Amino acid sequence: MVLSGKTIIRAFTKSRWGGRALICLYISIFSGIVLALQYDPADPFYSTATLELVAPYGSFWRSLHFYSSQAFFLLLLCHLIAVIIKKGPGPDRLTWIRLTASIPIGLLLLFTGYVLRGDATGSAAGAIAEHIALSIPVIGKPINSLLFDIAANGVLKVYANHLIGLMALGCLCLWTHLHRYRASLAHHIPMTLAVFAGAVLLKAPMEPDRIGLTHIAGPWFFLGLQELLRYFPPLWAGVLVPLALVMALFFLPRQKLQQKTVVLFMVFWLIGYALLSGIGYYR
Amino acid sequence: MSAWPYRMRIMPTKTTEADIQKERRSFLDRCLKWAGAALSLCLLYPLLRFLGHKIPPRPRYITVAAPLPLSGYHAEREFILFNDPQKPFAVSRTCTHLGCRVSYLEDKRIIECPCHQSRFTRQGKVLHGPAKRRLPALAVEVRKNSDGTIKDYVVTL
Numbered sequence: 001m002v003l004s005g006k007t008i009i010r011a012f013t014k015s016r017w018g019g020r021a022l023i024c025l026y027i028s029i030f031s032g033i034v035l036a037l038q039y040d041p042a043d044p045f046y047s048t049a050t051l052e053l054v055a056p057y058g059s060f061w062r063s064l065h066f067y068s069s070q071a072f073f074l075l076l077l078c079h080l081i082a083v084i085i086k087k088g089p090g091p092d093r094l095t096w097i098r099l100t101a102s103i104p105i106g107l108l109l110l111f112t113g114y115v116l117r118g119d120a121t122g123s124a125a126g127a128i129a130e131h132i133a134l135s136i137p138v139i140g141k142p143i144n145s146l147l148f149d150i151a152a153n154g155v156l157k158v159y160a161n162h163l164i165g166l167m168a169l170g171c172l173c174l175w176t177h178l179h180r181y182r183a184s185l186a187h188h189i190p191m192t193l194a195v196f197a198g199a200v201l202l203k204a205p206m207e208p209d210r211i212g213l214t215h216i217a218g219p220w221f222f223l224g225l226q227e228l229l230r231y232f233p234p235l236w237a238g239v240l241v242p243l244a245l246v247m248a249l250f251f252l253p254r255q256k257l258q259q260k261t262v263v264l265f266m267v268f269w270l271i272g273y274a275l276l277s278g279i280g281y282y283r
Numbered sequence: 284m285s286a287w288p289y290r291m292r293i294m295p296t297k298t299t300e301a302d303i304q305k306e307r308r309s310f311l312d313r314c315l316k317w318a319g320a321a322l323s324l325c326l327l328y329p330l331l332r333f334l335g336h337k338i339p340p341r342p343r344y345i346t347v348a349a350p351l352p353l354s355g356y357h358a359e360r361e362f363i364l365f366n367d368p369q370k371p372f373a374v375s376r377t378c379t380h381l382g383c384r385v386s387y388l389e390d391k392r393i394i395e396c397p398c399h400q401s402r403f404t405r406q407g408k409v410l411h412g413p414a415k416r417r418l419p420a421l422a423v424e425v426r427k428n429s430d431g432t433i434k435d436y437v438v439t440l
Contacts, residue, residue, distance in 0.1 A: 120384075124398050127382030151382070152337070211358050212386050216397040229381060230399045230413055 021075035044118025066204035132238030
């Protein structure tokens with residue numbers, strides 16, 4: 001049987017991406033709370049290494065948190081794509097902005113998780129993020145002071161934001177939506193088992209700092225940005241280029257006909273970013 | 284029933300002592316509010332100055348025992364110490380591009396950043412971008428034993 005493009009799209013849009021994402025979020029929050037009970041932001045790498053190597057089942061909890069969080073973000077993206085294909089933004093622009101703000105917030109949650117590892121990749125990613133924040137004119141310093149401030153305070157603020165600030169902001173964005181659409185674990189048993197199997201079989205990445213380290217590749221979603229930072233100043237590569245995509249998403253027109261240009265822009269942006277990520281990966 | 288005739292009934296036609304007192308009270312209230320606002324503004328300046336001030340970190344001294352390895356350098360988390368025959372020197376390991384930790388490549392005798400491959404000389408001078416500024420040099424004090432041999436190196440951060 002040959003599947004037509006329309007059949008695939010229909011199947012994609014009908015799939016329960018939102019429910020799956022929500023279940024992964026629950027697993028991620030639960031495993032995150034378990035990890036937080038042992039994690040010490042004063043010495044991030046030592047803490048992560050001891051969690052991984054010394055604490056009983058520490059490796060499992062780290063993996064569970066890592067893979068459920070990654071799955072949450074990817075499923076959230078699928079959910080967003082399905083919504084855009086199916087109906088696009090609703091009549092209320094503010095609600096649409098509030099809901100889609102969960103994408104950059106989710107990305108920041110993933111990113112701060114990487115920084116909290118305190119390994120070579122995490123430290124470099126944290127330092128780069130701090131420099132990008134500081135490159136923003138006028139509001140750069142307060143933003144850095146609020147989100148990162150790693151040079152002065154280590155990962156303390158990153159930890160506070162990962163646990164409380166960004167989570168609260170995410171809840172604020174999604175609360176009414178989650179209140180309306182519930183997800184039950186019983187409907188997503190295969191996916192839940194897959195996440196747990198991933199946590200048992202795969203290790204969460206950790207890269208110790210070594211003398212003579214010549215190449216650090218950032219997290220998968222950061223690779224394109226890391227490559228872009230090679231050619232452009234931090235304000236352009238780290239702030240304005242990503243902001244263009246976020247703004248296009250926030251102000252996606254309601255009418256299908258008017259949507260075409262903005263969706264095309266977003267698709268080209270993503271293709272460009274994927275190409276840059278590929279270059280960064282194989283560098 | 285509309286409020287208009289009722290208001291008319293209770294509205295005094297002449298200014299009474301109570302009205303004067305009420306007006307005085309509202310004037311005093313307004314004065315107090317203005318004084319409060321002025322005081323808040325006065326407090327805002329020291330508050331912003333206080334919060335905006337960055338307390339400089341206490342200088343740290345890291346001791347590296349002599350002799351240095353035969354490779355002629357010693358790498359710590361925050362600096363690389365080179366054993367130059369004339370004068371030992373140390374450079375920061377924080378890349379001036381975006382803050383990643385640079386490494387010394389012994390075979391090429393250069394310092395390189397693992398994030399965007401900026402390259403520097405051993406003295407910290409930029410050889411290749413994207414970094415534009417040189418790596419900061421750090422003060423090194425050489426402490427000697429009584430017989431003149433080098434005891435250790437103290438690097439100030």
